[in-house]
Amino acid sequence: MPTATTARHDDAVIRAAREVFAEHGMAAPMAEVAKRAGVGVASIYRRYPSKAELVEQVRIAAFRLVIDEAEAARAEERDPWQALSRFMHRCLREGSGIGTVLPQLEKRHTFSVEFRDLQQRVAEVIEALVDDAKLAGELRADVDWTDVLLLFKHLNPSLPTTEARRAELRARYLGLVLEGLRADGAALRGPAPDTAEWRALCDNRAD
The missing domain is CATH 1.10.357 (Tetracycline Repressor; domain 2)
Incomplete structure (x- = not known):
């Protein structure tokens, strides 16, 4: 079951991804999503293996x-x-x-x-x-x-x-x-x- 910390992490990544992909399209680097979400790039890839999967989660x-x-x-x-x-x-x-x-x-x-x-x-x-x-x-x-x-x-x-x-x-x-x-x-x-x-x-x- 997701913890409160995990839920906050996911919410932050989803919000950041929505903004970044809306502004820059699929060419946007995952590093920019991570920067806006305040998390590491590796942690995003562990949860969302591809950009397409992350967009789907948004x-x-x-x-x-x-x-x-x-x-x-x-x-x-x-x-x-x-x-x-x-x-x-x-x-x-x-x-x-x-x-x-x-x-x-x-x-x-x-x-x-x-x-x-x-x-x-x-x-x-x-x-x-x-x-x-x-x-x-x-x-x-x-x-x-x-x-x-x-x-x-x-x-x-x-x-x-x-x-x-x-x-x-x-x-x-x-x-x-x-x-x-x-x-x-x-x-x-x-x-x-x-x-x-x-x-x-x-x-x-x-x-």
């Missing part, structure tokens, strides 16, 4: 956060619209890392069973939030759960400023987006991604 950490936030919002907010709004705001809060654009992995990369299981769970919990809001007549009928997840990427671009300021901007523009998600809005152009397209985009692998 994604897994994000999946877990998405699931936790969706389940908490649905359980604790009686109004479906408030649950959806809370979920999106919490996922885009300062330091969450949700929506961070990471480098593409090679097409031959094989995702772990853990990754695939969590990916499927993410789809299920977001779909439940979206369906609740639609049934309540608060969310427009032409919005799908895949739209909500892809919005995270659109709302979290790489900007040359601090994370605190980026978080403020995410919250500001999320407020505008939420108004557009309300029922009775003008029809959207083009179809929502289907599950296969979302999964391909989520995998983020180079052709």
Whole structure:
């Protein structure tokens, strides 16, 4: 069972890797990840044998956060619209890392069973939030759960400023987006991604 020290080490490495790979892509040296995490390079390689595996673990950490936030919002907010709004705001809060654009992995990369299981769970919990809001007549009928997840990427671009300021901007523009998600809005152009397209985009692998 992981100790508190091990958990803190892993959290620090995941945060550092998310920042470094988002800024520099897969060419970024593991030494830079280690430097930002405040750990030794050898300790990272013992835990994560390759860059691709480390990137996957960054994604897994994000999946877990998405699931936790969706389940908490649905359980604790009686109004479906408030649950959806809370979920999106919490996922885009300062330091969450949700929506961070990471480098593409090679097409031959094989995702772990853990990754695939969590990916499927993410789809299920977001779909439940979206369906609740639609049934309540608060969310427009032409919005799908895949739209909500892809919005995270659109709302979290790489900007040359601090994370605190980026978080403020995410919250500001999320407020505008939420108004557009309300029922009775003008029809959207083009179809929502289907599950296969979302999964391909989520995998983020180079052709």
